[in-house]
Amino acid sequence: MKTVYMVVGLVLWVVLSHDLSAGEAELAVAPTPFAIRSSALGVDFVYLPSGRALMFGTAPTQERWANVSPFWCARRPVTKGMVRRYFEATAQAVPERFGPAPELVYRSEEQWHQQGGLSMPTDGHLALLLPDEISGYLTWVGAREGRRVELMTEAQFDLIRGSGMNPEGEFYWWQHQQTGGVGAWISSQDYQGTAPEQKSFLPGLYTQTPWRIFLITGSYLMRDHFLAPNEVLPPGDFDDPITRHADPAWPMHAERTYPYPSRTPYSKNRKTKFNIVGIWLVSEVLPGDAMLAVTPPVRLEPPAEPIVDLPKVLLDCGKGVTLALRQVPAGRFTMGRSRESRPWTDEWPETEVELGSYWLGETEVTQAQFRAVTGLNPSLVPGDDRPVHNISFVQMLAFCDLLTTRERAAGHLGMDEEYRCPTEPEWEMAAMAGARTRYAFGDDPADLPFYAWVDVPNGPFPVGTKRPNRWGFFDMSGNVMEQLWDRKITYPGTLVQGQWLEGGGLANFKLWRGARGGAWNMGAEAAVPTIRRAIPLDSRCYHIGFRLARGPTLNATDMNRTRFDRESYVIDPEYRAILEANGVTPPPLSKK
Numbered sequence: 205m206k207t208v209y210m211v212v213g214l215v216l217w218v219v220l221s222h223d224l225s226a227g228e229a230e231l232a233v234a235p236t237p238f239a240i241r242s243s244a245l246g247v248d249f250v251y252l253p254s255g256r257a258l259m260f261g262t263a264p265t266q267e268r269w270a271n272v273s274p275f276w277c278a279r280r281p282v283t284k285g286m287v288r289r290y291f292e293a294t295a296q297a298v299p300e301r302f303g304p305a306p307e308l309v310y311r312s313e314e315q316w317h318q319q320g321g322l323s324m325p326t327d328g329h330l331a332l333l334l335p336d337e338i339s340g341y342l343t344w345v346g347a348r349e350g351r352r353v354e355l356m357t358e359a360q361f362d363l364i365r366g367s368g369m370n371p372e373g374e375f376y377w378w379q380h381q382q383t384g385g386v387g388a389w390i391s392s393q394d395y396q397g398t399a400p401e402q403k404s405f406l407p408g409l410y411t412q413t414p415w416r417i418f419l420i421t422g423s424y425l426m427r428d429h430f431l432a433p434n435e436v437l438p439p440g441d442f443d444d445p446i447t448r449h450a451d452p453a454w455p456m457h458a459e460r461t462y463p464y465p466s467r468t469p470y471s472k473n474r475k476t477k478f479n480i481v482g483i484w485l486v487s488e489v490l491p492g493d494a495m496l497a498v499t500p501p502v503r504l505e506p507p508a509e510p511i512v513d514l515p516k517v518l519l520d521c522g523k524g525v526t527l528a529l530r531q532v533p534a535g536r537f538t539m540g541r542s543r544e545s546r547p548w549t550d551e552w553p554e555t556e557v558e559l560g561s562y563w564l565g566e567t568e569v570t571q572a573q574f575r576a577v578t579g580l581n582p583s584l585v586p587g588d589d590r591p592v593h594n595i596s597f598v599q600m601l602a603f604c605d606l607l608t609t610r611e612r613a614a615g616h617l618g619m620d621e622e623y624r625c626p627t628e629p630e631w632e633m634a635a636m637a638g639a640r641t642r643y644a645f646g647d648d649p650a651d652l653p654f655y656a657w658v659d660v661p662n663g664p665f666p667v668g669t670k671r672p673n674r675w676g677f678f679d680m681s682g683n684v685m686e687q688l689w690d691r692k693i694t695y696p697g698t699l700v701q702g703q704w705l706e707g708g709g710l711a712n713f714k715l716w717r718g719a720r721g722g723a724w725n726m727g728a729e730a731a732v733p734t735i736r737r738a739i740p741l742d743s744r745c746y747h748i749g750f751r752l753a754r755g756p757t758l759n760a761t762d763m764n765r766t767r768f769d770r771e772s773y774v775i776d777p778e779y780r781a782i783l784e785a786n787g788v789t790p791p792p793l794s795k796k
Contacts, residue, residue, distance in 0.1 A: 235489075238415060241276065241496040244348045245286055249276040249487065250416060257363035257444070270359035270444045276487040277356070277364065280407040280418045282341075285327030290341050299337075326548065328729070329406050330422050332480035338425065342485075349487060355427040356486040358467070359444035361460050367413040406548075408659070408727020409735070411747060416661060418727065419462055422482045426458040430469040506651050509674045512637075516676075517563070519607070519752075525576040528566040529754060530676050534559060537633050538640070540695050541734055551734050553697035557629045562703075562755035564626060564634050567667035567678045568592075568686060569603070569752055577606050578782055584746055589666040591684045591749040597717060597741050600625065600687060600750050601773050602782035607752075609788050619757065625689040626753040627703045628718050628736075635720065635733035637675040642732055644673040644680065649728040656682030656722070658731045663724030664746070681721055681731035684749035685739075688718035689758070692738040703756055716740055723747035 235241075235251040242248055257270045284302055291298045333341070338355075346353045407418035459470040459481060470481060515531040536558040543552035572588035574595075575581045584594045604623045611617035626634070641647050645655055652658055655673070657665045658681065668678040690704065716738035722730030725747050729735070739748060773779055780790040 235494045235496070239494075241493070243278075245278075245345060246289075247278050247280055247286065249278055251275075251489070251493070252277050252363070252415065255363050255368070256441075257359045258366055259359060259362045269441045270362070271441060272359050272363050272444045274489050275360065276489060276493075277360070277415075277417060278485050279412075279416060281420065281422065281424065282331045282333075282483050282485060283328055283407075284331045287331045287333065287337070287341060288327060290344050294340070294344060301332075326406070328408075329548075330420070330482050332482060334480055338481075338483055341483075345485065351488050351490055353485055353487045355425055356484050357444050358426050358428045358458055358460060360486060361424070361426065361484070364413060364415065364417055364419060365462070367415045367417075369414060406729055408729035410730075411723070411725045412659075421462060423459055423461040424484045425470055425481045426460055428458045430458040430467070503650055503653070505654060506645075508671065509645065511672060511676045512674055514676055516566070519611075521573045521576040521607075523576045525572050527569070527573050527752060529563040529752070530566050531561060531563050532559075532630070532634050532675070534561040535633075537636070537638070539629055539632055539700075539734075550694070550736055553695055555695045555697055556699045557633070558699065558701045559629060559633060559703065560756065562626075562630055562753060564630065564677065564754075565752040566672075566676060567751075568684055568749050570667055574603055577603050577786075579785060580782070582744070585664060587666065589668075591664050591667055591679075593664055593684050593746055593749045594744045595749070596744055596778070597687065598773055598776045598779045599782065602779050604752065606783065606786055606788055609783075617754075621754060622757045623752060623754050624758070625687055625750050626755070627689050627758075628692075628720075629700065630703060630753060630755060631686065631688055631720050631751075632733060634675060634677055635673070635680040637673045637677070639674075644733060645671075649731075652681065652728050652731060656731050657724040658682040658722060659727050660724055664749070665724060679721075680733060682726075683724055684721075684747055685719050685723045685726075685730075685737065686721050687739065687748060687750045688720060689753075690718055692716060692718045692736060703758060719748065 237251065237253045239251045240248050241251070251274065253274050255272050257272050259268050259270050288298055288302060290296075291302075342353060342355070407420050410418060410420050413419050457470045459468045460466075461468070514533070517529050517531075518526040519529060521527050536556060539555045539557045540553065541549075541551040542554055546552070568591040570589055571581050571583050571586065571592045574592040578599070580599065581592065582594045582599065583590065583592050604625070607623040608617065611623070612619070617623075635644060637644050639645075643649075643652065643655070645651060655671045656679065657663055657670065664684050667683065670678065670682075672678045673680055719737040719739045720733065720735070722728075722732075722735075730737075774791045775793055783790045
């Protein structure tokens, strides 16, 4: 999969409607594979060369390969903001369900219910449209682009779904080499609470495909006419599209729902408000398109902030490898955001937290550091100075416990301290470094590339190569998403004194661990430090690592059901094997 990432380019949610013939393709100078072109729609397009898409029927015997011609594909699905511009430019009334323009729409559960629960909260979220709105929007977009723009076909959808990563028959690109429930990262429930207005899909919060397309959860209308699987998938390979219809009023289209393999019929003749659906655009390749791929303009580097001179120590990991930690001073800070500012997340209510001093890794744990302590390096993209990734929570726990045992034996660490991941309050306090802006450095996401590896191919990247925040911590946004020590709970909204938050656990997260910071293959939205995430405990993938903390020992007596339960992990055979391989006797098993 690393090879695929090495050649990826930016991708768009817009797909080819008119396929060049073989002769036309030979005469045209084709763009470089995965090249990007900007558009008048406010979204970039990626050039996808010809390929073969594995299409699935209702049984293995109905699997077919489709030959797909080159096309331009938009990186993201059509959003509310993109469609709002269409309504305004054509002097049409913006549908009531879109809410007021252009900022956050739903600020309460009551307001969401008043609109019938039919729309997403912000203009950056997925647009849900009626059939007449879709046909008008496609016509308007084509005129602005100067080329034919249509809905993608099922074969194009399946080509992107696999992204060249299903040579062994994997149904999705993220099933190759990655295990667990977060390889795709396509579920909205990882960062949201339980209120209805929190159920929404913001593309940049999730991982891209290897071709840099934000393929997120949703139902998308296809260009193909809907037929039964045995009719749609003829014997042998076939050329896409399977069916081509000139009549824009054809009654039944195919509707595809990601990440599920289901195919359902969608009637364009139904006019009810419950017939809304998302769309994913594609555009044709024209002669001369090779000249359209441009390098993004160079942004002037913002002034550097002075770095606070916090105390710093070097932890000896063994084998000549050290790990730098900086001491975060004791203090009080406001955790989260107000419900009014971002109601579609679970960052609220704002909660005052008072923490004692603790130590935190200056960078994410590297592969060299992890290998020096455990003797292991499970990472998929090797590099001593790159973050360790593709690790299980049990492996991370073993790393921390080995360091704790060694440092206590050497007299460098008391029983009242331990090495572990930071808790949620510890991580956010260090990440924001006293700021109350969107990011620690300010509010403008255009400055993010100076501080974070975000929305780029070929990651993860060597640590400490971007600017640090004002407290001297690197990569608190981007590179790899960082696992946390505690489970995700509801913010209490009252003063918290200590490392843990007190509050009710979210029922959906009993088997999920907190995570923060976004990753190299996510968008700028995911890099906002206060955005809360949660990851399934079985997940091992390219974009999740961790940062080491040294802080107060968090004993079992300090924990309730929403917190870390060490007993459930020390019995794991992998955990015990890592400790024994490094000369440490594992904790005794409970006799319960």
